[in-house]
Amino acid sequence: MPEPTPLDLPEGHPFGPHNLPYGVFSLPSSQGEPLRRVGVRLGDRVLDAGAAAHALGSPYASLLAQPTLNPLLAAGRQTWRDVRRALTAWVTVPAHREVVEPLLHPLSAVELHLPFEVADYVDFYASEHHATNLGRMFRPDGEALLPNWKHLPVGYHGRAGTVVVSGTDVIRPSGQRKAPSDAAPGFGPSAKLDIEAEVGFVVGTPSAMGSPVPLSSFRDHVFGLCLLNDWSARDIQPWEYVPLGPHVAKSFATSVSAWITPLEALESARVQLPARDVPVLPYLDDSDEDEPGGYDLRITVTLNGDVISEPPYATMYWSPAQMLAHMTVGGASLRTGDLYGSGTVSGPQTHQRGSLIELTWNGSTPLELPSGKRTFLEDGDEVTLTAWAPGPDGVRVGLGEVTGRVVSG
Amino acid sequence: MPEPTPLDLPEGHPFGPHNLPYGVFSLPSSQGEPLRRVGVRLGDRVLDAGAAAHALGSPYASLLAQPTLNPLLAAGRQTWRDVRRALTAWVTVPAHREVVEPLLHPLSAVELHLPFEVADYVDFYASEHHATNLGRMFRPDGEALLPNWKHLPVGYHGRAGTVVVSGTDVIRPSGQRKAPSDAAPGFGPSAKLDIEAEVGFVVGTPSAMGSPVPLSSFRDHVFGLCLLNDWSARDIQPWEYVPLGPHVAKSFATSVSAWITPLEALESARVQLPARDVPVLPYLDDSDEDEPGGYDLRITVTLNGDVISEPPYATMYWSPAQMLAHMTVGGASLRTGDLYGSGTVSGPQTHQRGSLIELTWNGSTPLELPSGKRTFLEDGDEVTLTAWAPGPDGVRVGLGEVTGRVVSG
Known part of the structure; x- marks a missing residue:
C-alpha cells in the first residue's frame, strides 16, 4: 500500500495538492444568511482558505476571507503564485496538519456558490469542427466556414447576469421562432433546447482602455479556467x-x-495548437511564442448519466491567448471577473461533438441512450460536464464539474 | 420681471425643479481620492443630495450619501417617488433655503462621474428609419428591412466595462477590415469611426430568472433614461x-x-408610437396599455459645435417597454444597473439621421460644415448630443449632454 499523503489524500487523486482549484462555499447556518468564503478543493473536501491563512499567520488571510474570488483575482499574477505556494505548503507540510485538518469540510456538507462576480461575458466560436458542422447543416450548398473564420476568433458578448453556478436548475426559455415555411412567427417554449460544452477563462488583472493585451501577456491577465455550459x-x-x-x-x-x-495547475497540459493553414495578422500570430497555446483538456458530457460525448479541448483552432488578444485589439479594457468562453468544443470524430445539434444533426438522427431516445433536451434532463487534464508525473488534474437540470418554464 | 423661483432659478430653466436628474459628482480634494456622492442637478448647479438629506433629517440620507446611484436604483419605484417628492420640497420650499443653498455647487466646480455601475448592457436597433437606411446601403437589391425586424426588437449584448461618462476621450480603435475586393484582411486604425445617437434606459428593480417582465411592469423596473453615444x-x-x-x-x-x-420627470413627454403595420405577438402588443409607449425627446447632435442632426426619438418603432419585455421573454433576469440602448435614433428626414454613415451615405456624400468637410470622424473631433423633452406647463425638461472627443490610438 502506498504511503498516504498528508491529510489522508488517496495517492493520485485528481484533486490532490497538485491541483488546488478555488471556489466559494458556505456552511449551513442556523441564523441568517450563511457566510460565504473562499474554499480550496482538496480531494473530496473543501479547505476554508481564509481561516487556514488566519490560523497560520499568513499575510493572505484578508484576501482569502472574502465572499468572492474577485479580490484574489485582482491581486495579480505574483500574488496568485505566492498564495498557491502557501496553500501547497499548508496541505502538504505535516507540521500544519493539526491546524489545517479541522478546517477541511466534506464537499457533501457545504454549499457551493458562483465563485466570482462576473464582469463582462464574451463567448467565442473557436472550434473548427463545431463551426464546420454548423456551416454544413445550415449552408449545405456553400463553404462550411465563413470567410472570416480563420482570420479572427469570432466572438460576441453574452449576458453576464445569467451566469449561474453548477447545480442551478435551467428554466426552459420561451421565445419567437419561425420556420421558413411559416407565414408569421409563433411563440412558445423552446422545442430545441441544447447544450454547448465549453471551457471558460476567468480574467484577474484588469487592463486600461486603449491598451490591447498582446499574446505574450495572456497569463498576466487570465487567472484560470472553468467548465462552462452555454445553454442554447x-x-x-x-x-x-x-x-x-x-x-x-x-x-x-x-x-x-x-x-x-488556476492556469498554474495546468502547466503539464499545455499543447501545440492544431496546424494553421491560413496566415494570421501579427497580433494573432503565436508562432514566435515561447510556450504552446493549447490546453489538453479531456471533457466528458453525460445526459442523465449516459456518456453522450467526449470533446477534446486540444483540437481547438484558436487559443485562449488569441481570443484575449482579439477581444482587446480594438482597445476594450479588461475588468477583474471578465469571463470568456471558448465556444462549443467539438473534435473531429462524431462522438466528440459538444452539442446536441451536432450529435443528432439538428434532430435528424436521435441519440439512442439507455435512458431513452433524445434529439434535444426534455424537461427533467440533467446534463453534466466533467474534465481532466494531464498533470505532473502522470497524475490527472480534475476540473470541477458543471451540471444543470432542465425544468419547465 | 417674473418672480424668481426659490434658489434663484431662472424661470423656465430646463433643469428646474420639474426635472431633478440624478448623477454622481465629486469636489476637488487636496488629500487622496475625492469623495463621490449623489448629486441632483438644479439649473447650473449640483445639489449634494446626501448632505441635504442629512441636514434636513430625511430618512433617505444613507441612500443618497453613496458613490453610485445603484442603491437608489435598487430601492424600487415607491422609494423613487418618495425621494423625488422630498427633493422637490427641499429645492422649492423657502424654509429649506438656508440649509440647501450652501449645498449647491456650481457645475463648473465639480467633477461628474459614471453615475451607476453598469451590470449588463444591451443595445437595440429600434428605429425603422435607421434600419431601413442601413438596409438600403448594404442590401441595395433586397428588402431594406430583414424579415424579423417588425416582429421583434432586434438587439444584442454590448460591453458593459467600456461604458464611460460624458467627457471621456474616445481612443480610435484598431482592428481587422477587409473590402470584398481585398484578397486578405488588413489591420489598422479604423478609418470609418462613427457615432450612434441613442437613448439609454437604466434598470433599477431587478427581476428573477425565468420571470419575463410584461409591458405593464416597465415603470416598476426602469428608473430613468440618459443620452448615449454608441461609438462604432x-x-x-x-x-x-x-x-x-x-x-x-x-x-x-x-x-x-x-x-x-427619472421617468417621473418625463410624464408630459409621453406620446403614441408610430402606427404599426405588422401585428405583433401578445407579449409585445401594447394596444391595450393604458399609457402611450413613446417619449418625445428632441435630440441635437453637434460635431465641433456645428449641428449635424436633430433625431426625433418620438419616431422610434419599438418602445422601451417592448424592448424590456423582449429582453426578458426568454427568462433572462434583470439586475440593478442594467442598461439598454434604443439603437441609433433616426427620423424620416435626412437631417434627422443619428449616425454619420447615414448622414454621408457611407461616406459618399460628405457633410460640408463650417468647421470643414467630414465623412467619418477625424482625430480631435468632438461630438455632443443634447436633448430636451416637453415638460409641464410648456417648460422644457433638459436631458444631460453626452460629449466625447476622438483621440488617436
Missing part, C-alpha cells in the same frame, strides 16, 4: 440573430463549474 | 459580424450622459 435555444436563434447576433436564444442561462482551476 | 467602427464591423454579431467594432467605448433623468 436552437429554434429561437435562427429567427432572431440577423443581423446583430444571438440574444434571447442564449441569454437565459450559462452554467459554470464551482471550481476555478 | 464601420469598417471593422462588416468583416467580423457574421454570424454572431458586432464585437470589436462596438466594444471599445459607449458614452453616456452624466445625468439620469
Whole structure:
C-alpha cells in the first residue's frame, strides 16, 4: 500500500495538492444568511482558505476571507503564485496538519456558490469542427466556414447576469421562432433546447482602455479556467440573430463549474495548437511564442448519466491567448471577473461533438441512450460536464464539474 | 420681471425643479481620492443630495450619501417617488433655503462621474428609419428591412466595462477590415469611426430568472433614461459580424450622459408610437396599455459645435417597454444597473439621421460644415448630443449632454 499523503489524500487523486482549484462555499447556518468564503478543493473536501491563512499567520488571510474570488483575482499574477505556494505548503507540510485538518469540510456538507462576480461575458466560436458542422447543416450548398473564420476568433458578448453556478436548475426559455415555411412567427417554449460544452477563462488583472493585451501577456491577465455550459435555444436563434447576433436564444442561462482551476495547475497540459493553414495578422500570430497555446483538456458530457460525448479541448483552432488578444485589439479594457468562453468544443470524430445539434444533426438522427431516445433536451434532463487534464508525473488534474437540470418554464 | 423661483432659478430653466436628474459628482480634494456622492442637478448647479438629506433629517440620507446611484436604483419605484417628492420640497420650499443653498455647487466646480455601475448592457436597433437606411446601403437589391425586424426588437449584448461618462476621450480603435475586393484582411486604425445617437434606459428593480417582465411592469423596473453615444467602427464591423454579431467594432467605448433623468420627470413627454403595420405577438402588443409607449425627446447632435442632426426619438418603432419585455421573454433576469440602448435614433428626414454613415451615405456624400468637410470622424473631433423633452406647463425638461472627443490610438 502506498504511503498516504498528508491529510489522508488517496495517492493520485485528481484533486490532490497538485491541483488546488478555488471556489466559494458556505456552511449551513442556523441564523441568517450563511457566510460565504473562499474554499480550496482538496480531494473530496473543501479547505476554508481564509481561516487556514488566519490560523497560520499568513499575510493572505484578508484576501482569502472574502465572499468572492474577485479580490484574489485582482491581486495579480505574483500574488496568485505566492498564495498557491502557501496553500501547497499548508496541505502538504505535516507540521500544519493539526491546524489545517479541522478546517477541511466534506464537499457533501457545504454549499457551493458562483465563485466570482462576473464582469463582462464574451463567448467565442473557436472550434473548427463545431463551426464546420454548423456551416454544413445550415449552408449545405456553400463553404462550411465563413470567410472570416480563420482570420479572427469570432466572438460576441453574452449576458453576464445569467451566469449561474453548477447545480442551478435551467428554466426552459420561451421565445419567437419561425420556420421558413411559416407565414408569421409563433411563440412558445423552446422545442430545441441544447447544450454547448465549453471551457471558460476567468480574467484577474484588469487592463486600461486603449491598451490591447498582446499574446505574450495572456497569463498576466487570465487567472484560470472553468467548465462552462452555454445553454442554447436552437429554434429561437435562427429567427432572431440577423443581423446583430444571438440574444434571447442564449441569454437565459450559462452554467459554470464551482471550481476555478488556476492556469498554474495546468502547466503539464499545455499543447501545440492544431496546424494553421491560413496566415494570421501579427497580433494573432503565436508562432514566435515561447510556450504552446493549447490546453489538453479531456471533457466528458453525460445526459442523465449516459456518456453522450467526449470533446477534446486540444483540437481547438484558436487559443485562449488569441481570443484575449482579439477581444482587446480594438482597445476594450479588461475588468477583474471578465469571463470568456471558448465556444462549443467539438473534435473531429462524431462522438466528440459538444452539442446536441451536432450529435443528432439538428434532430435528424436521435441519440439512442439507455435512458431513452433524445434529439434535444426534455424537461427533467440533467446534463453534466466533467474534465481532466494531464498533470505532473502522470497524475490527472480534475476540473470541477458543471451540471444543470432542465425544468419547465 | 417674473418672480424668481426659490434658489434663484431662472424661470423656465430646463433643469428646474420639474426635472431633478440624478448623477454622481465629486469636489476637488487636496488629500487622496475625492469623495463621490449623489448629486441632483438644479439649473447650473449640483445639489449634494446626501448632505441635504442629512441636514434636513430625511430618512433617505444613507441612500443618497453613496458613490453610485445603484442603491437608489435598487430601492424600487415607491422609494423613487418618495425621494423625488422630498427633493422637490427641499429645492422649492423657502424654509429649506438656508440649509440647501450652501449645498449647491456650481457645475463648473465639480467633477461628474459614471453615475451607476453598469451590470449588463444591451443595445437595440429600434428605429425603422435607421434600419431601413442601413438596409438600403448594404442590401441595395433586397428588402431594406430583414424579415424579423417588425416582429421583434432586434438587439444584442454590448460591453458593459467600456461604458464611460460624458467627457471621456474616445481612443480610435484598431482592428481587422477587409473590402470584398481585398484578397486578405488588413489591420489598422479604423478609418470609418462613427457615432450612434441613442437613448439609454437604466434598470433599477431587478427581476428573477425565468420571470419575463410584461409591458405593464416597465415603470416598476426602469428608473430613468440618459443620452448615449454608441461609438462604432464601420469598417471593422462588416468583416467580423457574421454570424454572431458586432464585437470589436462596438466594444471599445459607449458614452453616456452624466445625468439620469427619472421617468417621473418625463410624464408630459409621453406620446403614441408610430402606427404599426405588422401585428405583433401578445407579449409585445401594447394596444391595450393604458399609457402611450413613446417619449418625445428632441435630440441635437453637434460635431465641433456645428449641428449635424436633430433625431426625433418620438419616431422610434419599438418602445422601451417592448424592448424590456423582449429582453426578458426568454427568462433572462434583470439586475440593478442594467442598461439598454434604443439603437441609433433616426427620423424620416435626412437631417434627422443619428449616425454619420447615414448622414454621408457611407461616406459618399460628405457633410460640408463650417468647421470643414467630414465623412467619418477625424482625430480631435468632438461630438455632443443634447436633448430636451416637453415638460409641464410648456417648460422644457433638459436631458444631460453626452460629449466625447476622438483621440488617436
